Amino acid sequence: MHSPALEGNLAQPVIRRLDALRQLSERGIALLQRAILEGLQRAGQGEDLANEGDPVDSVRIILSGWLCRFKTLEDGRRQITSFILPGDACDACVYLLSVMDHSIGTLTPVIYADIKRPVFERLLAADQSLAQAFWCETMVNSAIQREWTVNIGRxxxxxxxxxxxxxxxxxxxxxxxxxxxxxxxxxxxxxxxxxxxxxxxxxxxxxxxxxxxxxxxxxxxxxxxxxxxxxxxxxxxxxxxxxxxxxx
Amino acid sequence: MHSPALEGNLAQPVIRRLDALRQLSERGIALLQRAILEGLQRAGQGEDLANEGDPVDSVRIILSGWLCRFKTLEDGRRQITSFILPGDACDACVYLLSVMDHSIGTLTPVIYADIKRPVFERLLAADQSLAQAFWCETMVNSAIQREWTVNIGRxxxxxxxxxxxxxxxxxxxxxxxxxxxxxxxxxxxxxxxxxxxxxxxxxxxxxxxxxxxxxxxxxxxxxxxxxxxxxxxxxxxxxxxxxxxxxx
DNA sequence: CGTGCGGTTGAAGTAGGTCAAAGGGTGTGG
DNA sequence: CCACACCCTTTGACCTACTTCAACCGCACG
Missing domain, CATH: 1.10.10.10 (Winged helix-like DNA-binding domain superfamily/Winged helix DNA-binding domain)
Incomplete structure (x- = not known):
């Protein structure tokens, strides 16, 4: 699990995803890959990675496994607001809001990279293509959320x-x-x-x-x-x- | 309508909105105000400012009036996905996606500033507090969209x-x-x-x-x-x- | 071998949809 | 100045897509 080859593979979905949105520079890919390997984490199935009200101080990038965002009403009604798939950066930017307004739970065991906010910001500052790709990703997530509104509403x-x-x-x-x-x-x-x-x-x-x-x-x-x-x-x-x- | 005093007032809701999210610098306010005044536009009630499929090359900042984002299904079913209120920057960042995936219509007559992408990008680059405020606004909009999903779903x-x-x-x-x-x-x-x-x-x-x-x-x-x-x-x-x- | 979770089934109930018509306010044209 | 048209709101009657409740099944796991 800790051979360079395998670790390189781990980052593949993220790189594919981001590169599809906005062509990444070689340098950007290298920087991203390094940041990912330095923040590797795991979580089991059925765990909550974050809960409503938690402070947010890092970005999580999903390397393998599925998660979902959800909110729960006082009386227990629960709404999943999105699925987070391999290659997705959950909260690439949500951290700007400082506090989670929803929860994130795993549907499977998950491998992800936890990148602290300052590290992530240095990453964006260091390579323009990375910054743009992450912003694009955020915007696509917004578009998906809009479509869910339509889906459920109509x-x-x-x-x-x-x-x-x-x-x-x-x-x-x-x-x-x-x-x-x-x-x-x-x-x-x-x-x-x-x-x-x-x-x-x-x-x-x-x-x-x-x-x-x-x-x-x-x-x-x-x-x-x-x-x-x-x-x-x-x-x-x-x-x-x-x-x-x-x-x- | 074209006295400096009145024009200054026009930008008030935007500045109040953004400043509430992230304290703006004096310089940022001045730059923003200028960009707004240079891009002043009007639209009547019941107009569509943008339609699904349109290319996006500018940011619109709403100074007065109400709008809504909506999508329409082939058979005419329509879902409003959000309301855009005075002070909101519609598409602060949606322009990253190049093509509208939804439409924007006015509910009232509207006064807004149309800021071309390069101008907007220079604005963000020139003042850090402006950039952060706009990103915060975008993230808040995402949060609102999530809550709508919950609202309609549960x-x-x-x-x-x-x-x-x-x-x-x-x-x-x-x-x-x-x-x-x-x-x-x-x-x-x-x-x-x-x-x-x-x-x-x-x-x-x-x-x-x-x-x-x-x-x-x-x-x-x-x-x-x-x-x-x-x-x-x-x-x-x-x-x-x-x-x-x-x-x- | 129980226990618990996810999937499946049936029966009965209801929140909300559809259809149809009518009322009020406003703008327009004769 | 009236008449007509149009849009939004309101009301009533009926209908149905989906919910709720309750039970059972199969399977994995301790």
């Missing part, structure tokens, strides 16, 4: 679940986590319900409908999209909001 | 509408647009429905319920919150996510 259950699956599929691709038409999908139906604003029971029935329509298979934490076009159609999905083209 | 109609009213009230305060317990509220029930993910009919009945509970008055585009604590209670509202304390 799509019916079937469209809503389908849309979420399309989004995750599309986001996993650039970081190389799609294998054919399948991908890991470590999200329980409970999580899916909390992410879509539906009840577990209804998510269950909705998934069955998607399966019955031969659009997807979802078993043993593996999602297979059998008919991507079909799924996108019923989801009213267009990938524009993910801004996968290079920006800036 | 709150019932009554809570949801109440929460939206609380939020707007709270956001108008720092820019000095609250008069006692009243404020302008140029949002139709149609808009309210599109913002909350409800139907117009149900928004209407929900408002009546809030009125019957003597929590609010809403007539002639004026909102009066008669019992703020009560409204916040049923909305499960806490202002934390608005990060009104200085940050950074």
């Amino acid at each position: 799509r019916i259950a079937l469209e809503r679940v389908a849309h979420l699956l399309c989004e995750i599929h599309e986001r996993l691709r650039p970081v190389g986590m799609i294998d054919g038409d399948s991908c890991a999908f470590p999200v329980t139906q409970i999580d899916l319900a909390d992410a879509t604003g539906l009840s577990v029971v209804h998510v269950n029935r909705t998934l069955q409908e998607l399966r019955a329509s031969r659009l997807i298979t979802l078993r043993d934490r593996t999602l297979t999209i059998m008919d991507l076009r079909g799924l996108q159609n019923i989801a009213l999905f267009t990938a524009d909001y993910l801004h996968t083209k290079r920006c800036g | 709150r019932i109609a009554l809570e949801r509408v109440a929460h939206l009213l609380c939020e707007i009230h709270e956001r108008l305060r720092p820019v000095g647009m609250i008069d006692g317990d009243s404020c302008a509220f140029p949002v139709t029930q149609i808009d309210l429905a599109d913002a909350t993910g409800l139907s117009v009919v149900h928004v209407n009945r929900t408002l009546q319920e809030l009125r019957a509970s003597r929590l609010i008055t809403l007539r002639d585009r004026t909102l009066t919150i008669m019992d703020l604590r009560g409204l916040q209670n049923i909305a499960l509202f806490t202002a934390d996510y608005l990060h009104t304390k200085r940050c950074g």
Whole structure:
């Protein structure tokens, strides 16, 4: 686990993700890679990396594993506001706000880099392409959050679940986590319900409908999209909001 | 309208907003004020300032008037994803994405400053406090968007509408647009429905319920919150996510 | 071998949607 | 100055997509 080769691989998803948004300079890549290796951390499944109210003083970059942001109402109702996938920088900039207004929990074991704020700021100052890539990432996250608002506000259950699956599929691709038409999908139906604003029971029935329509298979934490076009159609999905083209 | 005094006043909401997030330097204020005055624009009510797919090459800072961001599905369903209030910088950073993934429409006549990207970037480079304030603003907007996800996903109609009213009230305060317990509220029930993910009919009945509970008055585009604590209670509202304390 | 979690099923209830029509205010054109 | 049109609001009746409750199943794990 501590051979240079393996460690180099660890940073791959992040670099792929950022480089897809904004071409990184060689120097930027090297600096980033070093910062990542110096801040390596692990967390188990079902842990909360941060809670509402916590002070924020570092940036976390996810190297492997899935997480989710969520908020909980006083009476226990829970809403997942986004999924954080390998290569995502969670809180690249949230730290500007000093205090967490939401929580972050792991859905799987996770390997991440914890980069202290001053280190991160030096990183951005040292390489313009890195700074721009991180800002782009932040803006894409905002765009995703807007789309979730639309999804939950105006799509019916079937469209809503389908849309979420399309989004995750599309986001996993650039970081190389799609294998054919399948991908890991470590999200329980409970999580899916909390992410879509539906009840577990209804998510269950909705998934069955998607399966019955031969659009997807979802078993043993593996999602297979059998008919991507079909799924996108019923989801009213267009990938524009993910801004996968290079920006800036 | 073109006396220096009046023009100075125009920029007030923006400066108050940004300064509340991150104390601005004298120099920063002066630079910002100049950039604003050089880019003054107007728009009428019901105009779209930008549409999905449009290229983005400037930042708009709202000096007076209300706008909303929204997305429309193919079949006409519409979701407002946020309200843009006086003092807000719409797209302070969205321009990084090059293409709009949503539209922006006016709810009232609007006065705004259109600042071209290179000018804006020079502004940020010239004064650190301005740069930080704008980034903070962007992060607060993300936080608001997350809360909307929670609102629409997990709150019932009554809570949801109440929460939206609380939020707007709270956001108008720092820019000095609250008069006692009243404020302008140029949002139709149609808009309210599109913002909350409800139907117009149900928004209407929900408002009546809030009125019957003597929590609010809403007539002639004026909102009066008669019992703020009560409204916040049923909305499960806490202002934390608005990060009104200085940050950074 | 129990215990607990996630998934599945059925039955019954309800929050909120849809449809349709009517009322009030305002602006416009004849 | 009236009439008409348009937009927003309001109301009533009916409908349904989704929730809730409750139970059961299968599987992994201690």
